[in-house]
Amino acid sequence: MIYGARRHGRHRANLPQHSVQRVWKMLGRKNYTQEEFDHGKATIKKQLAAYKKLAGAIAGGTTDKKLRSELKDFEGFFFNNLTLVLDRYYVHRLRTLTSKNRTPLNEVG
Secondary structure, three states: OEEEEEEOOEOHHHOOHHHOEEEEEOOOEOOOOHHHHHHHHHHHHHHHHHHHHHHHHHHHHOOOHHHHHHHHHHHHHHHHHHHHHHHHHOOOEOHHHHOOOOOHHHHHO
16 A cells, blocks of 8 residues: 555645644556466466366265265355455456446456
8 A cells, every 4th residue: 555645735745744644545457467367367277177176076986965065065165265366366456447336246247
C-alpha cells in the first residue's frame, strides 16, 4: 500500500507535523501481461491435475464408500479454494473492467 499525506489539498511539506492526515491509497490495475495470465492458468492446471490423479486413484483402487464420500465432500472445498487462489492473482484489478458488483464467485459463474 502507498500512503500520502494531505490536509485541505495542501502538500505535506507545507504543514506542521501534527496537522498531517494520512490517507491510504490502493493501486489498481487494468492491464496484466500474458506471462501473468499464463502463470495463473498453469498453477490452476497443476492443482487440477493433482486432484484428478488423486480422485482417479481413489475411484480405481477402492470400494470403500466412506473414502469416496470424503472425496466428494473435499471436492467442493477444493474447487472453492481454487476460485480464491485464482482471484488472488488478480486481486487489484480495477472494478471498472469487471463492473461494481462483481465478486470472484460471479466472475467465474
